Amino acid sequence: MTKKIARDDGHGLAPLTPGKRTPFIKEIGRFIPENEFNKAVCHFLGEELHRCGFDTIETAPGDADHSLESRVKRANDAKADLFISIHYNAIDGKFDGAGKDPEGFSAHIDPSGGKSEEFAKIALKHLAKGTVQKNRGVVKQQLYVTANTKMPAVLFELGFMDNNREALLMIDKAFQRECAVEIAMAACEFYGVPYKGSAKPEVTKPAAPPSIKPPAATVRIGSLITKKVVHAYARPEWGTQTGAIVEKGQTRHVYAKKNGWYQLFSGEWLPAQSGDNFDYMPVKTPEPTTGKPKPKLKRVVVDGKQVGAFSADEGIVLSVSDALKKNAKKINVEEI
Template sequence: MPADAGQIQSWSYDSRANRLVFSTSSGVQPRAQLIFNPTRLVIDLPGTTLGSAASSRMIGTEVAEVRLGQFNSQTARIVIELSPGYVIDPQQVVVQGETPTQWTVQLPTPERGETPTAIAPSPSAPPASAATLPVNGAGTRLENVRVTPDGFFIRTTGEAASVDVDQGSQAITVDFSNTVLSSQVIADLPVNRYGVGSLTFSQLDTSPPTARVIMNLNQSGMEWQASASSGGVVLLPRNRALAQELDQLPSDLSEVPAQVSPSSGSLSTIQAIALQDGETQLLIRADGPIRPTSQWDAASGSYQITVAGAQLAERISGPQLSANSPLVRVRVRQATADTVVIQVEPAPGTQLGNLNQLSSQLAALPINRSDQAISVPPPNTPGSSGTALGVQNREGRVVVVIDPGHGGRDPGAVGRGGIQEKDIVLSISNQVASLLEQQGIMVVMTRRDDREVDLQPRVSMAEQANADLFVSIHANAISLSRPEVNGAETYYYSDAGLRLARVIHDSMLGTGIRDRGIRQARFYVLVNTSMPAVLLETGFVTGEEDARLLADPAFRTRMAEAIANGIAQYVRQNF
């Protein structure tokens, strides 16, 4: 845990007003989700520990309990659990920060009603060791599905499965008698393989219980057969030639196509990692064969995917995530010269399925969420690091948001000699802010110290400040085996951003750093800000030249001066 991590100092719940009030020792940006079965409001506090706050309290009739826990080593969690039979409208839940350390959660009056049902359980914590014994009096449990080179394999445990197939023109129904669904099964799983668009799983209320799998067809009239095998049931198309012709592999996985690096030996290059099909699966695409493995990492509380014999493309990152995404974070790194590691941190209420090998070059991680996200705006009152500093008196001055990338438990890229992106860009950003303020430009910092700030709060700070410009400062990275890759890059999204990018980029080149050009990209902070916005890559922490420069305080000062000069020049030309 970082030494500067905050703690929950106090909390109280007013049952008459349906209001939770809590305070922390340092600023925090909560995340809130409404989760069902049972209905409960979950509030996560990143970068915060419990401290000495009481851990739970029984409330009353409508709200059963409020309890506190440590979700993982970096995140404290507050749970408001409703009594059985009561529900609330998530649209009426208001989470408001009076200050960055003082928060109020206002619930509507709970009412009696039915809660949504879900196949997958809502908590996002790693699953416990799965029991192999069926439950609820059933002899068989349906565990998961895997795409095979010629069909699908439904894995079961317990007794050998007994199945009945009903052929339809648009869908095929496969009933598993005396079978219950595992909690790990995704209710609706997009597959787009062999003429099958998706697989739908449901539990029928029969005695004995029946698990139903519906194969939703892209091509009407296709026939499939089912046969029991060791450990499950094999589903195969009767016309395999037609199925292969109809085989649909997802394409255009990334909003920003990766620039593919030349292959090193027999390594496959990971070209794209993206959320697809309405954020219901995370797809990993390579230019050659990959065989990824996966497991829960107890230390970080994340789902870790390891791809041996692979390298990252020259320009690749995880998917752009919003505050309402089913994933909190996707970290991608070159763990060794020939191994790529992808760490996936699910949001509360998100259940991850089993990693599927869709083809030799494509893998998919199913994602299912049975909760409803609740928007949490940044705190209203300015003053603490990690929140907007507020613009109470502009006096006609231009307002520029300076956004140091990453921070806190997110180091960003880690390069040669262990240098970390978050430290480099914070040093540069603070100097940029100081130089701009000396020239009469008002600056809003998304963070002034080493703390974590999600993407949406960064955007919200800029919008609330009614900023004129947004400048996000980062450092680049590639595999440590590619020391020859060095230079500055500048990214924009809109035409207005392009004009700003050209001025700042030209100024950065005055430091003597190599020129890797100006590029358009759909990065979250560029797409979702309404003012001209750019993202600066000040060099490669993995580059032999750039790492030495970025580790040098004198060079960071020169880079800060160049960025500030570029911004000031743009302001003089346009305001």
């Protein structure tokens, strides 16, 4: 009888689960949401398991952050034989430096052990052979998804988001696929079926930093007032945060709209998230520009985080002054 495996990609992208992302990574100019990695590994894991003869079910389809209860119910209702949840760990949410940050992978199971512990140990053996990481072993703890599923269940933490080296692995497709392959190998060994590898070589390219393009139009189409702190994005898509934020109660002019995203004069985008982030007010008649050349914008970046974009020197001076008062380590003023 064909075994059915539940694939669970932890957390969601829309909206992003609070706190489930890396610190700002200077090398790529953005944060990495945890689910960006989790979802990719679950996708590759599905390919691997199907090729080896397993049936699978997704417990959290799409980008939504499904509740723990709904994930467990979906697996239980499908009568899955094994539950695999993919995650990426974190301790304090900041990069402390080489040798100071936590590292490695681990397998988390219910304290009752049993078949869950058996599968976890097999998976750790395969992960240890393939990934150049510390093996943190089996962790027994009370987690909702491992305690309430009616089948062996293991939650994998495949690295640390607050370790700079391991954080960058999250967007490495070769690493994503490698994790999936090793967990699939473990499932094959657990059920006594041969693992069938892919004959097609995988070619990966390094991720490029997100570019921030100014609005194509020079006509203001509306304004918005933020109802809470809103993070800015380089492109109208999740996972491209720039590090800049718009504080609650601030007003920003809008020059383009796309699928619920609003582009500012600086070229950055803000997500509406069903109107929860801000109040948007369209202009009745678009306001054309005067024909004068657009003033050059300069942004102030303090310790790797953009604090503002200005066309006038007064704003730059105030931002730099504030940063100096807060003992900032590095201040950059860059043209956009």
